[in-house]
Amino acid sequence: MEALHPRIRLLWIAQAALAAIVAGVALAVVDVRVASLPIAVPIGVVAIGAVLGIVYAVVLYRQWRFELQDDALYLERGVITFVETAVPFVRVQHVDTQFGPVERVLGLSSVVVYTAGSRNADVRVPGLTPDRARKLQNTLRELAVDSEADDGV
Amino acid sequence: MASSETNRLHPFSAVMATIQRGVVGLSMPFFLIGMLSGLTDAVDPVWSVYLAPIGLVVGVAYGLAYYYRFEYELTRDTFDLSSGVFSRRSREIPFGRIQNVDVRQGVVQQLLGVAVVTVETAGGGETEAQLNVVSEDEANRLRREIRRLTAAAAAERSAEEATNEHGRAGGDETADLEADATGSEAIDRELETGGEPTRLFELSARELLLYSFTSFSFAAVGGVLFLLFFANDAAFGILLSLAEPLGGPATLDSASPLEYGVFGLVSLFNGLAVTYLLSVVYAFLGYYGFQVGRAGDDLVYERGLLQRYSGSIPLEKVQSLTVSDNPLQRRIGYAGLWIETAGYGPDSSGGSQSAIPLARKRRVYGFAERLSGLERPSFRRPTTVARRRYLGRYSIVAGVVVAGAFGFSLVTALENWWLAAVVFLVVPPAAHLRWANLGYYVGDRNLVIRSGFWKRRTTVVPYYRLQTVSTRRSVFQRRLGLASLVVDTASSRTFFWATPTIYDLEYEVARELRETTRERLQSALRERAESSNSDDGGGGVSVAFT
Incomplete structure (x- = not known):
């Protein structure tokens, strides 16, 4: 089983921090416009949000595992709900590599595997180095082609 | 051509x-x-x-x-x-x-x-x-x-594959001859029947009435809301005049709390009655003259009184089958059968089409069994731990209701808020019914999943149609050692129609089942590849009707 790149934690922490700051700013606006709040409220919200975000990121990183098995891409992840998914190679429609602005700064990339399913139709493996992402994309593509694309649709 | x-x-x-x-x-x-x-x-x-x-x-x-x-x-x-x-x-x-x-x-x-x-x-x-x-x-x-051209294209494709196979073995000419034979055979078969479908099911007047009166369509709720929104003055007038003889207020502006209470209760009852009647009419108009037949490798259907619907579904494209029934229909021993494809149907129900709106249970299961090559399923239930989980879950909901009543009593003159605690009486039967209606069956070619009390769905998923297989465990499930198995197929389901899921299995059982379904998918793929080489179409959904 393969783990994600440790730097992915920074990405998740940054996302959580951003959400906490947005909530803090919203509360500050409420404080000025609607009703005065004790200064501890926005600060507390940001602090709690940031701590929860860090804990979440660390735990999620520890939970995330993926593996290429004989017939399927297998993934495990989730903090609140732990999900183990098998994506059979035959069902792979196409494979993307993607990275957002923050991921680019951190030197990370994601692989997204698309199936014809309704739920879990796109499966994302985040936190890969660009090299690893490209390699995984190529491997998946070859495996999908080898298994004689039969998408069951 | x-x-x-x-x-x-x-x-x-x-x-x-x-x-x-x-x-x-x-x-x-x-x-x-x-x-x-x-x-x-x-x-x-x-x-x-x-x-x-x-x-x-x-x-x-x-x-x-x-x-x-x-x-x-x-x-x-x-x-x-x-x-x-x-x-x-x-x-x-x-x-x-x-x-x-x-x-x-x-x-x-x-x-x-x-x-x-x-x-x-x-x-x-x-x-x-x-x-x-x-x-x-x-x-x-x-x-x-x-339909004809699809059949011809499919025949040609499999013939080409056969040619390639034989080509490697060095038997080009015979393969070509074979291919021609199979191609024209399919078309001949089609011409023989003259495009006229063989009838498989026709909804009788009795079944139509039973279906209209025992089923409930959400479109009726939309209709009632529409009426209330665009004709609210008239609607309120009628509601007021209906409630007045029973002690309701003469106008909405001046009334005692009791009168408002009576008005609210009577109007709620009237609203439900109108919604139900609309639903009956909607179902009746929509499924009047329903019949389904088979033409070539397609299922063809026809239905509707004012708005006529007809269409064809290639059997090859059927993703899963669902037998659905509600408590009323179960009581009289009836059920309906629905077919899911990955396209969109003429209804708002995603890719789900009715194959049998309502018929005797035995007949529906017989039809489903012939359609999917399913043997008679013997359902297994998740452990009783699951029932304990629902007991806990519904207790929390009941607690919220009581807390709500208490909160309401703080801001209004409502007394005796603790009477709301009667909802706890419903909790044990609700938990039991939820659990009792869960079931699954691991068949030779299909996985069968059942759940729901109000609208119980028994879904038949051919292994060949599986897309992804997941086990999910929430924090609560992990505490009890439970897991849910989610099997995804290619279908365009809507909000109301969830992905087939076996809820709250023991984790070990769920994991084994996940591995089993994965293996069965692979063997179904192999089987299908072999049968397409020998050119008799096999696959997830069999076309062997009697």
Whole structure:
């Protein structure tokens, strides 16, 4: 089983921090416009949000595992709900590599595997180095082609 | 062979398009000039009088151009469609990719002998091709031709595969001969039946009435809300006059709390009655004259009184089958059968089409068994730990209700809030019923999943149709050592129709089942590859009807 790149934690922490700051700013606006709040409220919200975000990121990183098995891409992840998914190679429609602005700064990339399913139709493996992402994309593509694309649709 | 000339829509659509676009063209100047003259004095409202005729002419011309620029054609392998006046779009849909073809006719369209034809492929949020409108004969011809050409294309494809296989072995010529034979055979079979489907099921008057009265459609709720929204004065007047003899208020403005209470209660009851009646009427109109048959390798259906629906579903495209029943229907021993494909149906119910709206349970299961090659399922239930979980879950919901009543009593004159605690009485039976209606069966070719009390669904998923398989464990499930198994198929289900899930298995069982289904998918794929080489079509859904 393969783990994600440790730097992915920074990405998740940054996302959580951003959400906490947005909530803090919203509360500050409420404080000025609607009703005065004790200064501890926005600060507390940001602090709690940031701590929860860090804990979440660390735990999620520890939970995330993926593996290429004989017939399927297998993934495990989730903090609140732990999900183990098998994506059979035959069902792979196409494979993307993607990275957002923050991921680019951190030197990370994601692989997204698309199936014809309704739920879990796109499966994302985040936190890969660009090299690893490209390699995984190529491997998946070859495996999908080898298994004689039969998408069951 | 295939007809290769291009076709236009029925002239009636030209009339409709010109009227529609003409009206838009006529009203546009009034709208624009009205807005602009409000902004600046340089624009005089009178201009719209001169501009409106120009708008009308442009609109009519556009409507006509749209009609003349809309063309469709059946080629050997594809259904081609090109449309658009200024920006052109040409679309080619390979026959092998077509999920279902549906024909729809409203009341006026029936009188004029025209119909709307829609062609669906998998994926995408909308219908891939819509012919609005063609003549009835043309609609039937299209459906027949698409079916014939799809069969021919499939035969050719498998023949080609066979040629390649044999080619390697060095037996080119025999393979070619074989291929020709199978190709023409399929078409002969089609011609023999003359495109007339063999009837498999017809909804009797008794079944139609039972279905109308025992099922509930959410469209009725929408209808009632629509009535309340657009005719609220009249609706309130009627509700008031209905509640008054029972102690309701004379007007809404001045009334005692008791009168308001009576009014609320009586109106709620009336609202439910109207919703139910609407639902009965909706179901009756929608499923009047329902019948399903088989033509070639397609299921063809027909239904509806005012709005006629008909269409065909290739058996090869059936993703899963669902037997659905509610407590009333179970009581009288009836159930319905629904077929899911990856396209969109004519209803708002995603890719789900009715194969049997309602019939005796035995008949429905028999039909499902023949359709999917399913043996008689013997259901297994998740552990009783699951029932304990629902007991806990529903207790929390009941607790929230009681807390709500308490909160309500703080801000109003309501006393005796603790009476709300009676909801706890419902918790144990609710938990038991939820658990008792869960079930699953691991068949030879299909996985069968059952859940739900109010609308119990028993879904038959062929292993061959599996997309992804997941186990999910929430924090609560992990504490109890439980897991849910989610099996995803390619279908365009809506909000109401969730992904097939076996809820709250023991984790070990769920994991084993996940591995089993994965293996069965692989063996189903191998089996299918072998049978397509030997050229008898096998696969997930068998076509062996009796």
